[in-house]
Amino acid sequence: MTSPSTISPKFLCAGNELGVVAVGFSGGQRKPGVDAGPTALIQAGLLTQLKEDLGYTLHHDDEVHNYSSLMPQSDPDYRNMKNPLAVSVVTQRLATQVYDHAKHGHLVLTLGGDHSIAIGTVAGTSRAIKERLGREIAVIWVDAHADINTPETSVSGNIHGMPIAFLTGLAKGEKEEMFGWLGVEPKLSLKKLVYIGLRDVDKCEKKVLRDHGVRAFSMHDVDKYGIARVMEMALGHIGTDTPIHLSFDVDALDPQWAPSTGTPVRGGLTLREGDYIAECVHETGSLVAMDLVEVNPSLEAMGAQETIRAGCSLVRCALGDTLL
Numbered sequence: 001m002t003s004p005s006t007i008s009p010k011f012l013c014a015g016n017e018l019g020v021v022a023v024g025f026s027g028g029q030r031k032p033g034v035d036a037g038p039t040a041l042i043q044a045g046l047l048t049q050l051k052e053d054l055g056y057t058l059h060h061d062d063e064v065h066n067y068s069s070l071m072p073q074s075d076p077d078y079r080n081m082k083n084p085l086a087v088s089v090v091t092q093r094l095a096t097q098v099y100d101h102a103k104h105g106h107l108v109l110t111l112g113g114d115h116s117i118a119i120g121t122v123a124g125t126s127r128a129i130k131e132r133l134g135r136e137i138a139v140i141w142v143d144a145h146a147d148i149n150t151p152e153t154s155v156s157g158n159i160h161g162m163p164i165a166f167l168t169g170l171a172k173g174e175k176e177e178m179f180g181w182l183g184v185e186p187k188l189s190l191k192k193l194v195y196i197g198l199r200d201v202d203k204c205e206k207k208v209l210r211d212h213g214v215r216a217f218s219m220h221d222v223d224k225y226g227i228a229r230v231m232e233m234a235l236g237h238i239g240t241d242t243p244i245h246l247s248f249d250v251d252a253l254d255p256q257w258a259p260s261t262g263t264p265v266r267g268g269l270t271l272r273e274g275d276y277i278a279e280c281v282h283e284t285g286s287l288v289a290m291d292l293v294e295v296n297p298s299l300e301a302m303g304a305q306e307t308i309r310a311g312c313s314l315v316r317c318a319l320g321d322t323l324l
C-alpha cells in the first residue's frame, strides 16, 4: 500500500480521511441516465482503488442518494429554470453532507450527477473551510462549458449551466426553497475561480467572463501553451496558500475519451491532459474537495466503459495516484 501523498495536505486534519458522497441526480438537465453515473463509477471499482491502492480511509454511507423524499410534488419552470425546486432542495441537502465531511477535515469526493450539484458541493466546502480555517476557497472548474449563465441569460433553462452564477452571486436566490438558502454572501469569489478546457461558451457568458476578468484557459490556451504551462499559470493565479475545490466535468475531455456525457463538445482535452491537471492539483497539497460530474453511462452506450474508466482515472490522479 502506498501512502496517498508524499506532500502533506495543507488544509486537511488528517491526510488520508476521505468523505465520499454519491449523488444520483439528473434534474439540472434534460437527459436521463446521468443519475446512474455514481453507481457505474463505484461498480468499476473506484472506491476500492482509493482504499486499497491509495490508502485512504473512506467515510461513505454506502448509498447513492437520489433524494427522492425531497422531490417536490410539482415543479413548474420559474424565471426560465427547469426543475428549480428540485435542484434547490437537492443542492441544499448536499451542501450539508459535504459540509459535514469538510468540517471534520476530510477531503471530500462527490460523484455526480449533473453539474448543478456543484451548487451544493462548493457551498458546503466554502462554509466548512471558512469556519474551520477562516479561509476562502478557490475553485478550479475543468469543463468544456463555463456554467455561468444566470436564469435570465440561459438559453436552455438547464440549471447545470448555471452553478457558477449562483455560487458567485451573479444569479440571486429568492425564497429559501428557490436557492435563497445560499444566503446573500457569495460562496465563491470570481477572483478565486479558474477555468480550464473551455470551448463552448455562450455569448452572454463570454461577456461576463470578460467584464469580470475571470481567469479562464480555453482549449486555445491549452493548444498554445501546452497543459504544463497552463497549470503553472492556473495555480499561480490561485497562489500556494489557498484551499482548492476541483470541480471536474467529464465533458472537458474530448468525446474520444469521454463520449458518454450529456453535452459533448469536440476538440477537448486528452485523457492524459485531464489526468495531468488532476495530478498537478494533487501536488499542491491544497485540495480539499473534488467533484466528478456528467458521466452518463446510458448515452453513447458503446463508449460508456471508456468514459467510466476515464472518470476513475481523473479521480485517482487528483487523489494522489502516480505513474511511477
Ligand SMILES: NC(=[NH2+])NCCC[C@H](N)C(=O)O
Pocket (backbone or CB within 6 Å): 114, 115, 116, 145, 146, 147, 149, 154, 155, 156, 157, 158, 160, 161, 162, 200, 202, 249, 251, 262, 263, 294
Ligand atoms: N454542465 C454542463 N454540461 N453544462 C452545459 C451547459 C450548456 C449551455 N451553456 C447551457 O447553459 O445550457
Ligand SMILES: [Mn+2]
Pocket (backbone or CB within 6 Å): 143, 144, 145, 249, 251, 252, 263
Ligand atoms: Mn460541461
Ligand SMILES: [Mn+2]
Pocket (backbone or CB within 6 Å): 115, 143, 145, 147, 160, 249
Ligand atoms: Mn459543467
